[in-house]
Amino acid sequence: MSPHSNPAPWQDAARPAAERAGEVLRLMTLEEKVAQLYGVWVGADGSGEGVAPHQHDLAEEPPDWQGVIAHGLGQLTRPFGTAPVDPAMGVQALANSQKEIAAANRFSIPAIAHEECLSGFAAWKATVYPTPLAWGASFDPDLVERMAAQIGSSMRRVGVHQGLAPVLDVSRDSRWGRTEETIGEDPYLVGTVATAYVRGLQSAGIVATLKHFAGYSASRAGRNLAPVSAGPREFADLLLPPFEMAVALGGAKSIMPSYTANDGVPATADPGLLTYLLREEWGFSGTVVSDYFAVTFLETLHGTAGSAADAAVAALDAGVDGIVTDNTEGLRQVLMRRGAWHDSTGGPVGDR
Template sequence: MVEPWQDTTLPAHTRAADLLARMTTQEKTAQLSSVWIGADTDGADVAPGQHTYASRSAALDALLPYGLGQLTRPFGTVPVEPTGGAARLADVQRIIRAGNRFALPALAHEECLTGFTAWQATVFPTPLAWGATFDPELITEMAEAIGTSMRAVGIHQGLAPVLDVVRDARWGRTEEAIGEDPYLVATLGTAYVRGLEAAGIVATLKHFAGYSASRAARNHAPASLGPRELADVILPPFEMAIRDGGARSVMPAYNDIDGLPAHAHTALLTQLLREQWEFTGTVVSDYYGVSLLEEAHQIADGEGAAARLALAAGVDVELPAARCFSPADPLPEDLLDRAALRVLIQKCELGLLDPDWEPVTGDVPVDLDPPHMRELARRVAEESVVLLANDAGALPLSDGLRIAVVGPLADEQAAMLGCYTFPRHVGVHHPDLATGVEVLTLAEALRAEFPGAAFVDDPADADVALAVVGDRSGLFGRGSSGEGCDAEDLQLPYGQAEVLDETMACGTPTVLVVLSGRPYALGRWAARAAAVVQAFFPGQEGGPAVAGVLSGRVEPSGRLPISVPRSPGGQPAPYLAPPLARHGFPSTVDPTPLYPFGHGLSYTAFSWGQPHCDAPEFTTDGEASIRLTVRNTGDRPGTEVVQLYLHDPVGTVARPEVRLVGYARVPLDAGASAEVRATFPADLAAYTGADGRRVVEPGALELRVAASSAHVHHTVPLTLTGPVREVGHARRMRCEVRVK
């Protein structure tokens, strides 16, 4: 007889509720628990305190009689051959099912920030590089391919994307974020969520919320956030990814906001997330986030107290291992039922409650780096490379030159790979292990790109010098960029400033190539450089992508998702800052960036026609339509990125000078033109006022049609009429931009 919870014709909520009613307290608690098999394996931690916590967490054998909620990183903890790994995961799932009376499998999760974090899986560019593409469609395609590869080996949930809006680039996890603008982060993050969810993988939004706004950009530090910054800068990407992207999981942040840790923040996890945004998925703790309520935040007296605080606030699952959510320590029944129901609904949606469910067997060979994945990685890498300066016309380079390639990162794979790639996250702990995928260094890629060039060691003997600088990614101090690798300032690390000074002193035209996880201060060399190129950890295809831009085989089309500072100690005020934060009396510090948000050059030229607005005066619940023509006036193809910025001359609180509200990539052949049409809803003018309400106010606005936040081609005056209008979760959050 098929029980109601096994009946696939019934709604997921009905099935899950029926199963919940049959469970004991211990069985319910087990569904909120996880096991990290292999966490106590010899070697360095891939997460802080991994070995310490592993010895204090419930083992699989102890939980088997009750079932298990999640399996942690079966591919991303130690090197696992994909086909054999799928077979071993299937064996573990069979053991789990056989151990509990309902034959329920566990939900398996993995990291997937730069592709599936597994050995031999395609390594994609880091999220800061996604931001540089300004290409949501490509990011969706990438994410769906990543999700499909994860499903092929039995994974159900991906711990990505990171939707933290960067507030200070000294933060080590800047490379994991998409950029410094909430609209760019929201639209590209939502695009990633759509792709991952389309592949059947549960997308997990992190880190909710305020993680990137920590004091002095220190990892885990408190976030000094006012309610308006939280509402208007930090939260919109999460809101869009849930509402428009369909994300089914959220991960709280490690930080506290005004003294209240996110893992115990009822207003954030329940009142906002559940009640206002109507989120129905699961909230999974960041690794050891529940334990840290006791050990770091010191707001709980013991593991049980930490569990009750987190559960009451809205955390449903403890990751990566069961320590506080323990069947041996009873939790309040009503809160336990609430969380367990959410977990069971999600398992039902994934098919894990179906009577005919079977694990992926691993019988069919698995290729996690097939040609179409490498092609996608190449496209993302190529679109993400930003040409910052080319004043001397040094680029593109012709073949046959004498080229000197200098700098400590010119011949290092680490300069291509972010901290959440398998080689830098796990592989570094296994020095005898092959990388698993082909990753050319820039020096290797240059030799392939310029077969007729003579590569020389001494810049003084060369026609052009390529000075390659930037970061080595790592975790917890094992690199200059990455989780736990925060910086005191934005000076180039590893003594690379001296390398640049010496190279430029010889008089040879020098092209500065930055391969990094964050922007660095380049004002000391920008005026002397023949050209400047920026790539943010562009992945396994990054070497050929950067080399292709240098040769002109690839047309540069990336745009900065984050400002590049002029000096290392005077970080640029985020371009979202109000006028008072900008340069001027009475401060002697000039925070003006060297290269602003949205900046990027091409090898061709474009003309922008005068925009036309059909009805520049509209009501606070209306919209305006704008159109203009962009033409490629050069002699080679190229892509312009049209950016729309909103300027509000007068507000009831201090407002950003400009903020991004729309964009579109416009690829054009030489001499070709295209019409760009944008629909701007009044809702995008909304902001949080002095009384805490998000409102659209009548009055004058300016829509700036621009090539960057500082390079405005045209200004379109707009006027909103009618009453002040309060908007909420149902507001329009996008400016629809179309290219014809």
């Protein structure tokens, strides 16, 4: 576009963001909308040394890059954190990828790059900060907020947009293998410290992602991904308050559902949790992004979906907005086949 030509309506920075987004949505085809729903993990390690449950089972061969980005791309998964990457080379590689993504789709939309950042930006040569258990032990939310701002600043400088932290799971059983990621056993302490982390990270321009909504740490017998049998009183008094605090007081912009099932209902496919409670009661207006492979797990682990198509539709209908890493090509195909699925505007996703 010539610097002297008028910008397209969605590129006009003088217009409100919601108006610009609405204009893009109105013009997008079904396939272009679907492309914004999923992410790709180009660097996923299939050796078994992965960072996500069952990653060695589910990581695909490197995708056809030009095919993946042909209609746009929602998320880039861990461009810095999957393997050691020299920071200067990583910045250039990410910038090049974003240029290719923007050039390949009609609306010049780049992808959201996300990274892990709980105890620091999880990338080679980045600073490592104390574990969340130490945050809680400090009883110093102001210090945690300053720490998170530094973490966010380091991520922002290399082109990352979203951080998959903090963890707001209240510690319930020390046998649980992810207890080191928790802040403590007291819901108020967890909520206060985590809210400070959210404010700090987002002050640097990085979207904070609350994890894992909700009940993950109360899994049966302390096993990872095990069912959660907490009753409504325990759930409301102990497990939900930190998330509500971070939404109401911290302004958190993203939430990630838990892998676990609460009373038999997987969180990733629970409209009561993701729509009625989160959005309607709490007024959350950000995005809900699935955990790695969580949509596939609805079929393969939970057994609540009979196919990949059923799993994808169940998650989206429940309130999931983005599938950050999953069976990308399979997901794209099943969503295209289920083109009657409706978006948040009330019309079919494919309406022009």
